[in-house]
Amino acid sequence: MKTRILSPKILLCSLCLALGAGSLVLHAGSPRPSKLPMMLQIDAKPIDRDATSRVSFAPIAKKTAPSVVYVFSSKKVRNPSRLNPFFDDPIFRRFFGAPDDSSRNPQLPRESVQQSLGSGVIITADGYILTNNHMVEGADEVKVAVGEPRKEFKAEIVGRDAKVDIAVLKIDATGLPAATLGDSDQLEVGDTVLAIGNPFGIGLTVTHGIVSAVGRGGLGIEDYEDFIQTDAPINPGNSGGALLDTQGRVVGINTAILSRSGGFNGVGFAIPSNVVRSIAEQLVKTGHVERGFMGVNAQPVSADLATEFGVTHGALITDVTEDSPADKAGLKSGDVIVKVNDTAIEDPRHLALAVSRLAPGTEVKIEYVRAGKPATVSLKLAGQPEQSLAGGDHVGSSDQGVLNGVTVADLTPEVRRQLHVPDMIKGALVTDVDAESASARAGLQEGDIILSLDRKPVKNADEAVKLSEKIKGPKVTVRLWRDGSSRYLVVDESP
Numbered sequence: 001m002k003t004r005i006l007s008p009k010i011l012l013c014s015l016c017l018a019l020g021a022g023s024l025v026l027h028a029g030s031p032r033p034s035k036l037p038m039m040l041q042i043d044a045k046p047i048d049r050d051a052t053s054r055v056s057f058a059p060i061a062k063k064t065a066p067s068v069v070y071v072f073s074s075k076k077v078r079n080p081s082r083l084n085p086f087f088d089d090p091i092f093r094r095f096f097g098a099p100d101d102s103s104r105n106p107q108l109p110r111e112s113v114q115q116s117l118g119s120g121v122i123i124t125a126d127g128y129i130l131t132n133n134h135m136v137e138g139a140d141e142v143k144v145a146v147g148e149p150r151k152e153f154k155a156e157i158v159g160r161d162a163k164v165d166i167a168v169l170k171i172d173a174t175g176l177p178a179a180t181l182g183d184s185d186q187l188e189v190g191d192t193v194l195a196i197g198n199p200f201g202i203g204l205t206v207t208h209g210i211v212s213a214v215g216r217g218g219l220g221i222e223d224y225e226d227f228i229q230t231d232a233p234i235n236p237g238n239s240g241g242a243l244l245d246t247q248g249r250v251v252g253i254n255t256a257i258l259s260r261s262g263g264f265n266g267v268g269f270a271i272p273s274n275v276v277r278s279i280a281e282q283l284v285k286t287g288h289v290e291r292g293f294m295g296v297n298a299q300p301v302s303a304d305l306a307t308e309f310g311v312t313h314g315a316l317i318t319d320v321t322e323d324s325p326a327d328k329a330g331l332k333s334g335d336v337i338v339k340v341n342d343t344a345i346e347d348p349r350h351l352a353l354a355v356s357r358l359a360p361g362t363e364v365k366i367e368y369v370r371a372g373k374p375a376t377v378s379l380k381l382a383g384q385p386e387q388s389l390a391g392g393d394h395v396g397s398s399d400q401g402v403l404n405g406v407t408v409a410d411l412t413p414e415v416r417r418q419l420h421v422p423d424m425i426k427g428a429l430v431t432d433v434d435a436e437s438a439s440a441r442a443g444l445q446e447g448d449i450i451l452s453l454d455r456k457p458v459k460n461a462d463e464a465v466k467l468s469e470k471i472k473g474p475k476v477t478v479r480l481w482r483d484g485s486s487r488y489l490v491v492d493e494s495p
Contacts, residue, residue, distance in 0.1 A: 010221050012134045012165070012256050013268075014118040014239040038124050038284050040277065043249050044183040047191060057194060060248040061206045067179035067250075068196045068204060068242055069146050071120045071131050071155075071169070073139035119197035119241035120144060120169065121250060123280065125178050127153075127171040130280060131240030132255050133160045136167050144171050148204075159283030163223035163291075165255050166276055168283045179242060182249030184272035187211050187228060195232040195254055195268070197241025207233040216269065217349045221256050226353055227269040228252045234268035243270040252276075278357065292358040292381035294366075295324020297485050298348040301336060304490035308477050310372030314338040315351040318479065318486040329379035331368065333479065333486070334455050338374075339367035355381065402453075402473040402493060405434030406444065408461040419447065425481050427451045428464035438493040442478075449481040 116139070120131035129144060136142055142155040153171035160167040187193075191211045199205050209232030217225035228243065234254050243252035252270030259265045282289045298315035306312055314336040320327050331337075337345050340354040341364055358364060360383035367376050408428040411421060415429060427449040433440045450458050454477050458464045468476070474493040479486055 010219055010256055010258055012132070012221070012239060013234055013236050013254060014116050014132065014135050038128055038281065039126075040123055040281075041178050041180040042182075042277075043180050043247070044186075045247075047186055047245055047247065049191070057206070057208060057246075060194060060244060060246070061196070063248045064179060064242065064244055064250075065196060065204055065206070066147060066177040067122045068198075069120045069122060069129060069144050070150070070198050071116075071118045071129075071135055071240055072143045072145070073116045073118075073136045073141065075138050075140045117198065117201040117237050118239040119237065119254070121240070121242045121253065122146070122176050122178050123181065123250075125174060125176050127173045127176060128158070128280070128284065129155070129169040129171065130253055130276060131167050131169060132253065133162050133165045133167045134255075135239050136160065136169070137162065142169065144169060146171075146173070146176065159287045159289075161279050161283065161289045163289075164271060164275060164279055165222050166253065166271060166279045166283075168280050179250045180248070181273050181277055182245050182247070182251045184228065184251045184274045187214055187245070187251055187272075189213060192246050193228075193230050193232050193251065194244040195230065195234050195238060195241060195270075196244065197234070197238035197254060199233075199235035199237040201237050209233065212267070214272075217353075219256075219258075219269070221269070224353055224356055225349070226272060226275060227255075228272055230268050230270060231266045232268065233264045234270075235264045238268075249273075275357075290360055291356040291384045292360055292362055292364075293324070293384040294355050294364075294379065294381060295321035295326040296331060296337075296351075298337065298351055299487045300347045302490070304475075304492065305477070305488060308475070308490055309334070309336050309369065311336045311338065311369050313344075313346050314369065315345050315348045316488055318488060325379040325382050329366070329377045331366070331377065332370070333452075334370070334488075336369045337366060338369060339365075341365055356384075360384075402471045402476040403439055403444075403468045403478075403491060404493065405437030406430060406439045406468075407432040408450065408464050410461045411449065420484075421449065421481070425449060425451070426457075426459045427481060428458050428461040430480075439478075439491050442489050442491040444478065444480070444489065444491065445482070447482070450478060451481055451486060452479040453477070455479070 116135055118135040120129040122129050136157055143152055144155045145152050153173060155169040155171050158168040158170050189211055193211055195207045209230050212231050213229035216227040216229045219225055234257050238254045241254045242250045243254055245251045251273045253276050254270045256269045257264055258267035279289055296317045297319040298317050301311055301314050301316050317333050317335045320331055337351055339345055343354045345351050358381055360381055362381045365378050409431045411429050430446055430448040433444050433446055450464050452458055453467045454471055456467055476491050478491055479488050
Protein backbone atom coordinates (compact mmCIF):
# COMPACT_ATOMS: atom_id res chain seq x y z
CA MET A 1 0.00 0.00 0.00
CA LYS A 2 1.20 3.48 -0.83
CA THR A 3 0.11 6.88 0.43
CA ARG A 4 -0.11 10.22 -1.36
CA ILE A 5 -1.58 13.59 -1.18
CA LEU A 6 -13.81 7.51 -6.08
CA SER A 7 -30.73 -5.42 -17.47
CA PRO A 8 -34.20 -6.79 -17.29
CA LYS A 9 -36.83 -4.27 -16.10
CA ILE A 10 -39.25 -4.61 -13.19
CA LEU A 11 -42.67 -3.14 -13.94
CA LEU A 12 -45.32 -2.44 -11.36
CA CYS A 13 -48.44 -3.87 -12.92
CA SER A 14 -50.86 -0.96 -12.88
CA LEU A 15 -52.25 0.43 -16.11
CA CYS A 16 -52.01 4.21 -16.52
CA LEU A 17 -53.78 6.31 -19.11
CA ALA A 18 -53.65 10.07 -19.68
CA LEU A 19 -57.03 11.73 -20.17
CA GLY A 20 -58.08 15.23 -21.04
CA ALA A 21 -58.53 17.65 -18.19
CA GLY A 22 -61.93 17.47 -16.59
CA SER A 23 -62.76 14.04 -17.98
CA LEU A 24 -62.90 12.40 -14.55
CA VAL A 25 -64.53 13.61 -11.37
CA LEU A 26 -63.81 11.33 -8.42
CA HIS A 27 -63.02 11.69 -4.76
CA ALA A 28 -60.51 10.19 -2.37
CA GLY A 29 -60.64 11.09 1.29
CA SER A 30 -57.43 11.99 3.09
CA PRO A 31 -55.88 9.19 5.16
CA ARG A 32 -57.91 8.82 8.36
CA PRO A 33 -57.23 5.98 10.77
CA SER A 34 -60.15 3.87 11.96
CA LYS A 35 -60.30 2.38 15.44
CA LEU A 36 -62.78 -0.35 14.47
CA PRO A 37 -61.10 -3.75 13.97
CA MET A 38 -61.60 -5.53 10.67
CA MET A 39 -63.64 -8.73 10.62
CA LEU A 40 -61.42 -10.77 8.32
CA GLN A 41 -62.26 -14.19 6.93
CA ILE A 42 -59.21 -16.41 7.43
CA ASP A 43 -58.70 -20.06 6.54
CA ALA A 44 -55.28 -21.45 7.49
CA LYS A 45 -56.03 -25.12 6.79
CA PRO A 46 -53.27 -26.92 4.86
CA ILE A 47 -53.41 -27.03 1.07
CA ASP A 48 -54.75 -30.38 -0.20
CA ARG A 49 -51.91 -31.46 -2.47
CA ASP A 50 -53.09 -35.07 -2.73
CA ALA A 51 -56.35 -34.24 -4.50
CA THR A 52 -56.81 -35.35 -8.11
CA SER A 53 -55.87 -32.66 -10.63
CA ARG A 54 -58.80 -30.41 -11.39
CA VAL A 55 -60.42 -30.47 -14.80
CA SER A 56 -61.94 -27.05 -14.19
CA PHE A 57 -61.26 -24.11 -11.88
CA ALA A 58 -64.69 -22.61 -12.54
CA PRO A 59 -65.95 -23.16 -8.96
CA ILE A 60 -62.98 -21.23 -7.57
CA ALA A 61 -63.43 -18.40 -10.06
CA LYS A 62 -67.16 -18.14 -9.33
CA LYS A 63 -66.49 -18.12 -5.59
CA THR A 64 -63.71 -15.51 -5.54
CA ALA A 65 -64.25 -13.29 -8.59
CA PRO A 66 -66.98 -11.19 -6.90
CA SER A 67 -64.40 -10.18 -4.25
CA VAL A 68 -62.03 -8.71 -6.86
CA VAL A 69 -62.84 -5.11 -7.83
CA TYR A 70 -61.69 -2.44 -10.26
CA VAL A 71 -59.72 0.47 -8.79
CA PHE A 72 -59.55 3.83 -10.62
CA SER A 73 -57.24 6.58 -9.39
CA SER A 74 -56.57 9.95 -10.96
CA LYS A 75 -54.16 12.81 -10.57
CA LYS A 76 -53.26 15.92 -12.49
CA VAL A 77 -50.06 15.80 -14.52
CA ARG A 78 -48.21 18.57 -16.37
CA ASN A 79 -46.93 18.71 -19.94
CA PRO A 80 -48.31 15.52 -21.44
CA SER A 81 -46.53 13.98 -24.43
CA ARG A 82 -48.28 13.94 -27.79
CA LEU A 83 -46.57 10.67 -28.71
CA ASN A 84 -48.05 8.23 -26.25
CA PRO A 85 -50.06 8.68 -23.06
CA PHE A 86 -48.02 5.97 -21.34
CA PHE A 87 -45.04 8.36 -21.21
CA ASP A 88 -46.99 10.43 -18.69
CA ASP A 89 -46.95 7.50 -16.28
CA PRO A 90 -43.86 7.86 -14.03
CA ILE A 91 -43.35 4.10 -14.04
CA PHE A 92 -43.17 3.94 -17.84
CA ARG A 93 -40.98 7.07 -17.89
CA ARG A 94 -38.64 5.49 -15.37
CA PHE A 95 -38.00 2.35 -17.40
CA PHE A 96 -38.46 3.48 -21.00
CA GLY A 97 -37.43 7.13 -20.78
CA ALA A 98 -39.46 10.16 -21.79
CA PRO A 99 -39.49 12.06 -25.08
CA ASP A 100 -37.55 15.29 -25.06
CA ASP A 101 -39.34 18.64 -24.94
CA SER A 102 -39.20 19.02 -28.71
CA SER A 103 -41.66 16.15 -29.09
CA ARG A 104 -44.29 17.77 -26.95
CA ASN A 105 -47.32 19.31 -28.54
CA PRO A 106 -47.64 22.99 -27.64
CA GLN A 107 -51.33 22.78 -28.54
CA LEU A 108 -52.02 20.48 -25.58
CA PRO A 109 -52.91 21.97 -22.17
CA ARG A 110 -50.32 22.35 -19.46
CA GLU A 111 -52.24 19.88 -17.29
CA SER A 112 -54.25 16.76 -17.97
CA VAL A 113 -55.76 14.06 -15.77
CA GLN A 114 -53.89 10.78 -15.57
CA GLN A 115 -55.98 7.77 -14.66
CA SER A 116 -54.55 4.54 -13.29
CA LEU A 117 -56.54 1.36 -13.77
CA GLY A 118 -55.93 -1.60 -11.52
CA SER A 119 -57.48 -4.12 -9.20
CA GLY A 120 -58.31 -4.61 -5.55
CA VAL A 121 -59.61 -7.29 -3.21
CA ILE A 122 -62.54 -6.90 -0.80
CA ILE A 123 -61.45 -8.24 2.59
CA THR A 124 -64.44 -7.27 4.77
CA ALA A 125 -68.17 -7.19 4.14
CA ASP A 126 -68.31 -3.56 5.28
CA GLY A 127 -66.02 -2.21 2.59
CA TYR A 128 -62.32 -2.56 3.37
CA ILE A 129 -60.34 -3.23 0.18
CA LEU A 130 -56.70 -4.15 -0.43
CA THR A 131 -54.73 -2.80 -3.38
CA ASN A 132 -51.18 -1.72 -4.18
CA ASN A 133 -49.74 1.52 -2.86
CA HIS A 134 -48.44 2.45 -6.32
CA MET A 135 -52.04 2.36 -7.55
CA VAL A 136 -53.12 5.24 -5.31
CA GLU A 137 -49.92 7.04 -4.29
CA GLY A 138 -50.22 10.73 -5.15
CA ALA A 139 -53.79 10.29 -6.37
CA ASP A 140 -56.22 13.19 -6.11
CA GLU A 141 -59.28 10.98 -6.47
CA VAL A 142 -60.02 7.27 -6.19
CA LYS A 143 -63.06 5.19 -7.11
CA VAL A 144 -63.88 1.51 -6.87
CA ALA A 145 -66.23 -0.45 -9.15
CA VAL A 146 -67.84 -3.51 -7.58
CA GLY A 147 -69.75 -6.40 -9.15
CA GLU A 148 -71.45 -7.00 -12.48
CA PRO A 149 -73.21 -4.83 -13.46
CA ARG A 150 -70.71 -2.43 -11.96
CA LYS A 151 -71.61 -0.20 -9.07
CA GLU A 152 -69.16 2.62 -8.41
CA PHE A 153 -68.18 3.96 -4.99
CA LYS A 154 -66.03 6.87 -3.88
CA ALA A 155 -63.03 5.50 -1.96
CA GLU A 156 -61.21 6.73 1.11
CA ILE A 157 -57.51 5.91 1.42
CA VAL A 158 -57.33 4.51 4.96
CA GLY A 159 -53.57 4.03 4.89
CA ARG A 160 -50.59 3.26 2.66
CA ASP A 161 -47.32 1.41 3.14
CA ALA A 162 -44.86 2.26 0.37
CA LYS A 163 -42.18 -0.04 1.79
CA VAL A 164 -44.24 -3.13 0.93
CA ASP A 165 -46.52 -1.53 -1.71
CA ILE A 166 -49.83 -2.10 0.09
CA ALA A 167 -52.74 0.29 0.55
CA VAL A 168 -56.11 -0.12 2.25
CA LEU A 169 -59.20 1.59 0.83
CA LYS A 170 -62.66 1.98 2.40
CA ILE A 171 -65.97 2.35 0.60
CA ASP A 172 -69.35 3.08 2.15
CA ALA A 173 -71.07 -0.26 1.57
CA THR A 174 -72.25 -3.33 3.47
CA GLY A 175 -72.95 -6.94 2.62
CA LEU A 176 -70.00 -7.15 0.23
CA PRO A 177 -68.51 -10.53 -0.84
CA ALA A 178 -65.31 -10.59 1.22
CA ALA A 179 -62.47 -12.85 0.11
CA THR A 180 -61.01 -15.47 2.43
CA LEU A 181 -57.32 -15.06 3.28
CA GLY A 182 -55.12 -18.15 3.27
CA ASP A 183 -51.81 -18.94 4.95
CA SER A 184 -49.11 -17.94 2.47
CA ASP A 185 -46.40 -19.59 4.58
CA GLN A 186 -47.76 -22.97 3.48
CA LEU A 187 -47.08 -22.32 -0.21
CA GLU A 188 -44.45 -24.46 -1.88
CA VAL A 189 -42.79 -24.32 -5.27
CA GLY A 190 -45.01 -26.20 -7.70
CA ASP A 191 -48.34 -25.40 -6.01
CA THR A 192 -51.12 -24.42 -8.40
CA VAL A 193 -52.28 -20.79 -8.20
CA LEU A 194 -54.76 -18.53 -10.01
CA ALA A 195 -54.42 -14.79 -10.63
CA ILE A 196 -57.56 -12.64 -10.84
CA GLY A 197 -57.51 -8.98 -11.86
CA ASN A 198 -58.28 -6.39 -14.51
CA PRO A 199 -55.40 -6.61 -17.06
CA PHE A 200 -55.21 -3.70 -19.49
CA GLY A 201 -58.59 -2.53 -18.18
CA ILE A 202 -60.43 -5.11 -20.32
CA GLY A 203 -62.40 -6.58 -17.42
CA LEU A 204 -62.18 -9.32 -14.84
CA THR A 205 -59.73 -12.02 -15.98
CA VAL A 206 -58.62 -15.33 -14.45
CA THR A 207 -55.23 -16.91 -15.29
CA HIS A 208 -53.62 -20.14 -14.14
CA GLY A 209 -50.09 -21.21 -13.24
CA ILE A 210 -47.87 -22.48 -10.45
CA VAL A 211 -45.72 -21.05 -7.69
CA SER A 212 -42.30 -20.65 -9.31
CA ALA A 213 -40.47 -19.53 -6.15
CA VAL A 214 -41.13 -18.27 -2.65
CA GLY A 215 -39.19 -15.75 -0.59
CA ARG A 216 -37.98 -13.98 -3.73
CA GLY A 217 -36.17 -10.70 -3.09
CA GLY A 218 -33.29 -8.50 -4.17
CA LEU A 219 -35.29 -7.06 -7.07
CA GLY A 220 -35.12 -3.43 -5.96
CA ILE A 221 -38.88 -2.90 -6.22
CA GLU A 222 -39.63 -2.35 -2.54
CA ASP A 223 -37.77 -1.89 0.72
CA TYR A 224 -38.99 -5.22 2.11
CA GLU A 225 -39.22 -7.93 -0.54
CA ASP A 226 -40.47 -11.46 0.20
CA PHE A 227 -42.36 -12.18 -3.00
CA ILE A 228 -44.23 -15.21 -4.25
CA GLN A 229 -43.05 -15.70 -7.82
CA THR A 230 -45.55 -17.22 -10.26
CA ASP A 231 -45.94 -18.00 -13.94
CA ALA A 232 -49.69 -17.36 -13.78
CA PRO A 233 -50.01 -14.57 -16.38
CA ILE A 234 -50.03 -11.11 -14.76
CA ASN A 235 -50.17 -7.96 -16.89
CA PRO A 236 -50.56 -4.18 -16.41
CA GLY A 237 -53.87 -3.65 -14.65
CA ASN A 238 -53.48 -6.74 -12.46
CA SER A 239 -51.91 -4.61 -9.69
CA GLY A 240 -53.76 -5.19 -6.45
CA GLY A 241 -55.52 -8.30 -7.74
CA ALA A 242 -55.65 -11.66 -5.98
CA LEU A 243 -53.36 -14.65 -6.19
CA LEU A 244 -55.41 -17.70 -5.13
CA ASP A 245 -54.64 -21.23 -4.03
CA THR A 246 -56.70 -24.22 -5.20
CA GLN A 247 -59.17 -23.71 -2.34
CA GLY A 248 -59.93 -20.20 -3.58
CA ARG A 249 -58.14 -18.50 -0.70
CA VAL A 250 -56.13 -15.30 -1.26
CA VAL A 251 -52.47 -16.17 -0.72
CA GLY A 252 -51.00 -13.05 -2.32
CA ILE A 253 -51.63 -9.62 -3.80
CA ASN A 254 -50.24 -9.26 -7.33
CA THR A 255 -47.83 -6.36 -7.65
CA ALA A 256 -45.17 -6.59 -10.39
CA ILE A 257 -43.81 -8.40 -13.43
CA LEU A 258 -40.32 -8.94 -14.79
CA SER A 259 -40.44 -7.86 -18.42
CA ARG A 260 -38.33 -6.39 -21.21
CA SER A 261 -41.36 -5.41 -23.28
CA GLY A 262 -43.89 -4.29 -20.67
CA GLY A 263 -45.98 -7.43 -21.17
CA PHE A 264 -46.03 -10.68 -19.23
CA ASN A 265 -42.99 -12.93 -19.80
CA GLY A 266 -43.72 -15.72 -17.33
CA VAL A 267 -42.33 -14.01 -14.22
CA GLY A 268 -44.84 -12.31 -11.93
CA PHE A 269 -44.64 -11.36 -8.27
CA ALA A 270 -47.20 -11.24 -5.46
CA ILE A 271 -46.94 -10.00 -1.87
CA PRO A 272 -47.69 -12.91 0.53
CA SER A 273 -51.07 -12.76 2.26
CA ASN A 274 -49.54 -13.13 5.73
CA VAL A 275 -47.47 -9.99 5.14
CA VAL A 276 -50.46 -8.17 3.68
CA ARG A 277 -52.74 -9.13 6.55
CA SER A 278 -50.38 -7.77 9.22
CA ILE A 279 -49.94 -4.49 7.35
CA ALA A 280 -53.65 -4.08 6.64
CA GLU A 281 -54.57 -4.59 10.29
CA GLN A 282 -52.08 -1.91 11.37
CA LEU A 283 -53.22 0.55 8.68
CA VAL A 284 -56.86 0.19 9.70
CA LYS A 285 -56.05 0.47 13.40
CA THR A 286 -53.61 3.39 13.35
CA GLY A 287 -53.28 4.63 9.75
CA HIS A 288 -49.60 3.71 9.59
CA VAL A 289 -47.23 0.76 10.00
CA GLU A 290 -44.79 0.40 12.88
CA ARG A 291 -41.75 -1.83 12.40
CA GLY A 292 -39.13 -3.01 14.80
CA PHE A 293 -35.65 -1.48 14.64
CA MET A 294 -32.47 -3.14 15.87
CA GLY A 295 -29.90 -0.65 14.61
CA VAL A 296 -27.43 -2.49 12.38
CA ASN A 297 -26.31 -2.38 8.78
CA ALA A 298 -25.25 -5.72 7.36
CA GLN A 299 -23.94 -7.41 4.24
CA PRO A 300 -24.11 -10.97 2.87
CA VAL A 301 -21.49 -13.53 3.82
CA SER A 302 -19.55 -14.37 0.66
CA ALA A 303 -17.42 -17.49 0.37
CA ASP A 304 -14.28 -15.54 1.28
CA LEU A 305 -15.95 -13.83 4.23
CA ALA A 306 -17.40 -17.14 5.44
CA THR A 307 -13.87 -18.49 5.80
CA GLU A 308 -12.61 -15.36 7.51
CA PHE A 309 -15.51 -15.12 9.98
CA GLY A 310 -16.04 -18.82 10.61
CA VAL A 311 -19.64 -19.06 9.39
CA THR A 312 -21.53 -20.53 6.44
CA HIS A 313 -24.39 -18.00 6.31
CA GLY A 314 -25.88 -15.03 8.12
CA ALA A 315 -25.87 -11.24 8.11
CA LEU A 316 -22.43 -9.72 8.68
CA ILE A 317 -22.75 -6.51 10.70
CA THR A 318 -20.88 -3.63 9.10
CA ASP A 319 -22.19 -0.78 11.27
CA VAL A 320 -24.03 -0.46 14.56
CA THR A 321 -26.12 2.66 15.15
CA GLU A 322 -25.08 4.53 18.26
CA ASP A 323 -27.51 4.11 21.21
CA SER A 324 -29.61 1.64 19.23
CA PRO A 325 -30.89 -1.63 20.76
CA ALA A 326 -28.05 -3.49 19.04
CA ASP A 327 -25.48 -1.05 20.43
CA LYS A 328 -26.89 -1.30 23.96
CA ALA A 329 -26.90 -5.10 23.72
CA GLY A 330 -23.19 -5.10 22.80
CA LEU A 331 -23.38 -6.16 19.15
CA LYS A 332 -20.39 -4.98 17.11
CA SER A 333 -19.19 -4.61 13.57
CA GLY A 334 -17.86 -8.00 12.50
CA ASP A 335 -20.50 -10.03 14.34
CA VAL A 336 -22.52 -12.37 12.13
CA ILE A 337 -26.21 -12.71 13.03
CA VAL A 338 -27.45 -16.23 12.28
CA LYS A 339 -30.84 -16.35 14.02
CA VAL A 340 -33.56 -13.99 15.31
CA ASN A 341 -35.74 -15.86 17.80
CA ASP A 342 -36.51 -19.09 15.92
CA THR A 343 -35.97 -17.62 12.44
CA ALA A 344 -32.75 -18.62 10.69
CA ILE A 345 -30.99 -15.68 9.03
CA GLU A 346 -29.42 -16.45 5.67
CA ASP A 347 -28.51 -12.89 4.64
CA PRO A 348 -29.25 -9.21 5.40
CA ARG A 349 -32.60 -9.37 3.58
CA HIS A 350 -33.82 -12.14 5.87
CA LEU A 351 -32.61 -10.12 8.87
CA ALA A 352 -34.48 -7.02 7.73
CA LEU A 353 -37.66 -9.03 7.11
CA ALA A 354 -37.47 -10.84 10.45
CA VAL A 355 -36.99 -7.62 12.43
CA SER A 356 -39.46 -5.51 10.45
CA ARG A 357 -42.29 -7.97 11.10
CA LEU A 358 -41.94 -7.49 14.85
CA ALA A 359 -43.47 -4.54 16.69
CA PRO A 360 -41.39 -1.97 18.55
CA GLY A 361 -40.92 -3.04 22.17
CA THR A 362 -40.71 -6.73 21.29
CA GLU A 363 -38.04 -8.66 23.18
CA VAL A 364 -35.99 -10.76 20.74
CA LYS A 365 -33.19 -13.29 21.10
CA ILE A 366 -30.28 -12.76 18.71
CA GLU A 367 -27.88 -15.61 17.97
CA TYR A 368 -24.60 -14.49 16.42
CA VAL A 369 -21.01 -15.52 15.81
CA ARG A 370 -18.09 -13.40 17.01
CA ALA A 371 -14.52 -14.35 16.17
CA GLY A 372 -15.71 -17.84 15.25
CA LYS A 373 -17.54 -18.42 18.55
CA PRO A 374 -21.36 -18.57 18.90
CA ALA A 375 -23.07 -16.21 21.31
CA THR A 376 -26.59 -15.12 22.24
CA VAL A 377 -27.99 -11.80 23.39
CA SER A 378 -31.50 -10.47 24.09
CA LEU A 379 -32.63 -6.99 23.19
CA LYS A 380 -35.82 -4.97 22.97
CA LEU A 381 -36.60 -3.57 19.53
CA ALA A 382 -37.09 0.18 19.13
CA GLY A 383 -39.33 1.94 16.60
CA GLN A 384 -37.89 2.55 13.17
CA PRO A 385 -36.53 6.08 12.66
CA GLU A 386 -37.86 8.11 9.75
CA GLN A 387 -34.57 7.85 7.85
CA SER A 388 -32.88 4.46 8.17
CA LEU A 389 -30.38 5.57 6.75
CA ALA A 390 -9.39 13.18 -3.95
CA GLY A 391 -6.24 14.74 -3.01
CA GLY A 392 -3.99 14.80 0.03
CA ASP A 393 -0.48 15.22 1.34
CA HIS A 394 2.17 12.64 0.59
CA VAL A 395 3.25 11.06 3.88
CA GLY A 396 5.37 8.15 2.80
CA SER A 397 5.81 5.35 0.31
CA SER A 398 5.82 1.64 0.84
CA ASP A 399 4.57 -1.31 -1.13
CA GLN A 400 5.31 -4.14 1.28
CA GLY A 401 2.76 -6.33 3.09
CA VAL A 402 -0.83 -6.63 1.87
CA LEU A 403 -2.96 -4.37 -0.36
CA ASN A 404 -0.20 -3.97 -2.88
CA GLY A 405 -1.13 -1.57 -5.65
CA VAL A 406 -3.37 0.54 -3.38
CA THR A 407 -2.62 4.20 -2.71
CA VAL A 408 -4.21 6.03 0.21
CA ALA A 409 -4.37 9.55 1.60
CA ASP A 410 -5.64 11.34 4.70
CA LEU A 411 -9.19 12.63 4.90
CA THR A 412 -8.75 16.42 4.77
CA PRO A 413 -11.70 18.81 5.38
CA GLU A 414 -11.73 19.58 1.67
CA VAL A 415 -11.96 15.89 0.77
CA ARG A 416 -14.75 15.36 3.32
CA ARG A 417 -16.78 18.18 1.76
CA GLN A 418 -16.12 16.92 -1.76
CA LEU A 419 -17.10 13.33 -1.00
CA HIS A 420 -19.78 14.17 1.62
CA VAL A 421 -18.01 12.14 4.30
CA PRO A 422 -19.46 12.62 7.82
CA ASP A 423 -17.12 13.79 10.58
CA MET A 424 -17.64 10.55 12.49
CA ILE A 425 -15.99 8.53 9.70
CA LYS A 426 -12.30 7.98 10.42
CA GLY A 427 -10.02 6.18 7.99
CA ALA A 428 -7.79 6.34 4.93
CA LEU A 429 -9.02 7.52 1.55
CA VAL A 430 -8.23 5.24 -1.39
CA THR A 431 -6.90 7.49 -4.13
CA ASP A 432 -5.73 4.85 -6.60
CA VAL A 433 -6.05 1.10 -7.15
CA ASP A 434 -3.90 -0.77 -9.64
CA ALA A 435 -6.34 -2.35 -12.09
CA GLU A 436 -4.28 -5.57 -12.13
CA SER A 437 -4.08 -5.87 -8.35
CA ALA A 438 -5.86 -8.34 -6.07
CA SER A 439 -7.53 -5.37 -4.36
CA ALA A 440 -9.13 -4.28 -7.63
CA ARG A 441 -10.33 -7.85 -8.27
CA ALA A 442 -11.86 -7.92 -4.80
CA GLY A 443 -13.78 -4.70 -5.50
CA LEU A 444 -11.76 -2.00 -3.75
CA GLN A 445 -12.25 1.31 -5.59
CA GLU A 446 -10.86 4.80 -5.76
CA GLY A 447 -12.88 6.95 -3.36
CA ASP A 448 -13.42 4.16 -0.81
CA ILE A 449 -12.46 4.91 2.76
CA ILE A 450 -10.65 2.11 4.59
CA LEU A 451 -12.00 1.86 8.14
CA SER A 452 -10.19 -1.26 9.32
CA LEU A 453 -7.81 -4.02 8.21
CA ASP A 454 -8.28 -7.48 9.67
CA ARG A 455 -10.71 -5.87 12.13
CA LYS A 456 -8.10 -3.45 13.45
CA PRO A 457 -9.25 0.19 13.16
CA VAL A 458 -7.58 2.60 10.76
CA LYS A 459 -7.71 6.34 11.54
CA ASN A 460 -5.53 7.80 8.80
CA ALA A 461 -3.35 6.94 5.82
CA ASP A 462 -0.19 6.44 7.87
CA GLU A 463 -1.92 3.92 10.14
CA ALA A 464 -3.30 2.09 7.10
CA VAL A 465 0.15 1.72 5.56
CA LYS A 466 1.83 0.60 8.79
CA LEU A 467 -0.92 -1.90 9.52
CA SER A 468 -0.84 -3.27 5.97
CA GLU A 469 2.91 -3.92 6.41
CA LYS A 470 2.35 -5.92 9.61
CA ILE A 471 -0.40 -8.17 8.24
CA LYS A 472 1.15 -11.36 6.91
CA GLY A 473 -1.52 -12.16 4.35
CA PRO A 474 -2.00 -13.35 1.72
CA LYS A 475 -5.59 -12.57 2.75
CA VAL A 476 -6.79 -9.43 4.48
CA THR A 477 -10.31 -8.49 5.56
CA VAL A 478 -11.04 -4.87 4.66
CA ARG A 479 -13.87 -2.83 6.12
CA LEU A 480 -14.60 0.23 4.03
CA TRP A 481 -17.05 3.12 3.75
CA ARG A 482 -18.71 3.82 0.40
CA ASP A 483 -21.82 5.74 -0.66
CA GLY A 484 -23.03 6.38 2.86
CA SER A 485 -22.57 2.91 4.38
CA SER A 486 -19.81 0.49 5.26
CA ARG A 487 -19.14 -3.06 4.05
CA TYR A 488 -16.56 -5.81 4.25
CA LEU A 489 -14.51 -7.46 1.51
CA VAL A 490 -11.64 -9.94 1.45
CA VAL A 491 -8.52 -9.24 -0.62
CA ASP A 492 -6.58 -12.41 -1.45
CA GLU A 493 -3.08 -11.83 -2.81
CA SER A 494 -2.27 -15.52 -3.19
CA PRO A 495 -0.25 -16.17 -6.36
